[in-house]
Amino acid sequence: MKKIAIIGAGYSGLSIAALLAKYGYYVTVFEKHGELGGCAGYFSRGKDTFDAGATTLSGLRDGGPFRKILDVLDLDVDVLEVEDGIRIISDEHELIIGNSIDSTIEQFNKVFPHFNSESFWKQMKEDQDRALNLVSNLSYIQFPSVENISKLLTTELFSKLRALPLITKSFYDVYLKPLNASKEVEKVIDEILMISTQSTSKDVPALFGILGVMYPFDLWCATGGMKSLMYELKNLIKRYDGTIYLSEKVEKINLEKDIFHIETAKRKMSFDYVISCVPNFSLENIVDGGLKRQLNLNVKKTLKKWSAITSYFVMDTEEEIPGTYYQFLISDAPFGKSRSIFVSLSHIDDEVRTKGNRRLVTISYHTDATEWKLNERDEDYKKAKECIKLFCERSLRNVFEKYKITQIRNTAVGTPLTFQRYTNREKGFLGGIPYSLSDPLFLHQRTKTSVSNFYCLSDTTIPGQSIYSLSLSSLNLLGYIKKVSLI
Structure with missing residues (x-):
């Protein structure tokens, strides 16, 4: 064999x-x-097991690639659906994106009354199928041959020609600009795209922008993390x-x-x-x-930029915190290069990890690994980690204090140096290929x-x-x- x-x-x-x-x-x-x-990956502190990063499960809907893998393997993984998608929190508003198209439209209408939310989200839903169909053709590019290139150019040619703007134009130009989206709407969309595509609406091709914006509608957790x-x-x-x-x-x-x-x-x-x-x-x-x-x-230069700052907590509250995934729109995170932090709570129904109102928390946000000059042995590095810990704890308290926090305990802080050590990646570079018009995927x-x-x-x-x-x-x-x- x-x-x-x-x-x-x-x-x-x-x-x-x-x-x-x-x-x-x-x-x-x-x-x-x-x-x-x-x-x-994951790591343990005592009896608690934390997911190391902002990893989410998707592609579990009928026909999704993760679902296909589980079916092919006949693997019975216990998964929990995140029915309310992502909760986006700012000083002015709270939005829930992903529970359903209709409820997302309703929430956007309340927060952004001058934006045509119905037109935007229904167009996203309609174009998602086109985008998924195009992505299914990626195998022709992954395994180039005369036969595969011929199939790529001839199969459903008219449909592919119609979809050409989705590949050659930015998400902003195709979907946000025609609707006169405000800077506030653009910011919300940009921060979702930073998590899902490593790019913003003005740089990501519309094709991948659609999939990035729609990913909160297909979110799951594995029981036990x-x-x-x-x-x-x-x-x-x-x-x-x-x-x-x-x-x-x-x-x-x-x-x-x-x-x-x-x-x-x-x-x-x-x-x-x-x-x-x-x-x-x-x-x-x-x-x-x-x-x-x-x-x-x-090995393109664009692969060598992003890493993550992470911080991990155990949090107890008197009242149940709704939801699993949060995005806090915050622009002053220490060493941060995005305008938000991503907060993952252990699923409330995941009794393998926690019980009651006790939640395990992973906070993650973008940082530029090329600008990270500290050394793990430096006193300044310890001070930087303490600063990150205090910022993340303060952010959690600001959002979740209304649920009556009884305990919040930090267990670890991660930096590019942490990821370099545990993933063997140069300078802790993470995130893979950014989906960008300036650096096309097929290259x-x-x-x-x-x-x-x-x-x-x-x-x-x-x-x-x-x-x-x-x-x-x-x-x-x-x-x-x-x-x-x-x-």
């Missing part, structure tokens, strides 16, 4: 490993750290005789006579195929010179590389970040491998 090495045990690595193992392929997963999950999902995938891989090596950093990959040789500090192994699920700027440090030249990895790294039997499958590879996109990529790679009978 042909052997497949998978580098990285984040969601991407575990999902493709589970799919291949289910179909009878022999897989070996290498992970530098002692825990699974990568950027969608991301840890439970990762363990379900791990157990399935092992059930089908796959192997996962934790705490084993891949130090070198070379290619000799069509066989890939992988070295860690503990072992040397040979494989017929390699699937890299680490970012390309990390991968280029572990492939040897000859293989590196052959791969010609596409980034494809899944199929120029080296036979070597594939890239990370958030720095088309189509980029999110559980939705990575699920789509894993399914597309599985389909490609099965179709061409490579293994």
Whole structure:
């Protein structure tokens, strides 16, 4: 049986490993750290397990890629729907986006009476299907061939030509400008897009803007948090005789006579195929010179900017806090480069993580990793973390005090240096490919590389970040491998 090495045990690595193992392929997963999950990881403090970042589950509606993966794997993951989407909080208003189109329109009408909310949101709903149909064609770009390019250009050509403005124009120009959207409306939309696309309405292509704005309508949590999902995938891989090596950093990959040789500090192994699920700027440090030249990895500068500031709390209240995901519109976050912070509460019905009105809280917001000059050993670094902690606690109290907070306790603070240490990403770069008109998606790294039997499958590879996109990529790679009978 042909052997497949998978580098990285984040969601991407575990999902493709589970799919291949289910179909009878022999897989070996290498992970530098002692825990699974990568950027969608978790950590424990005492009996509490926190999601490390602002990871949300999406693509679970009928036909969604995450739903397809669960169905293909026959994986019974206990998920909880976030029925009220995202609650957006500012000093002036509170908006709930995602519970339904009609209720979202009603809320927008109250907060922004001069904006044609009905026209905007109904157009979003209508164009979402077109956008999803176009995204489903990404496999033609991920695996370029004469046949695939021909299909891309000829299949449903009229429909694709009609959708051309969605690819070549900004979300702002197509949807907000014609409706004379105010700066306040633009700000709300921009902050949703920063979380979902790493871009703003004036830079993101309309196609990805639609999907970014609509993602609050398809939000879910795994009972037990991301840890439970990762363990379900791990157990399935092992059930089908796959192997996962934790705490084993891949130090070198070379290619000799069509066989890939992988070295860690503990072992040397040979494989017929390699699937890299680490970012390309990390991968280029572990492939040897000859293989590196052959791969010609596409590491664009736009991948090296964003990281995250995170802070984690345990919070008890006398009254139940509604909802799971919040976005506080705040512009003065320490080291922050966006105008909001994203607040994830453990789902109120997730009794694996907490019970009653006790909630685990993960706060996350954008920072520019290239500007982060502190060192973990510096006294100024400790002061910076204390400043972040106090700011985040104050923000929580300002919004949730009305629910009568009885305890709020900080357990940890994360910075780009934290993510660099635990994800092995240069300077802690996170977020993958930003969806931007100035840096088109199709110019980034494809899944199929120029080296036979070597594939890239990370958030720095088309189509980029999110559980939705990575699920789509894993399914597309599985389909490609099965179709061409490579293994």
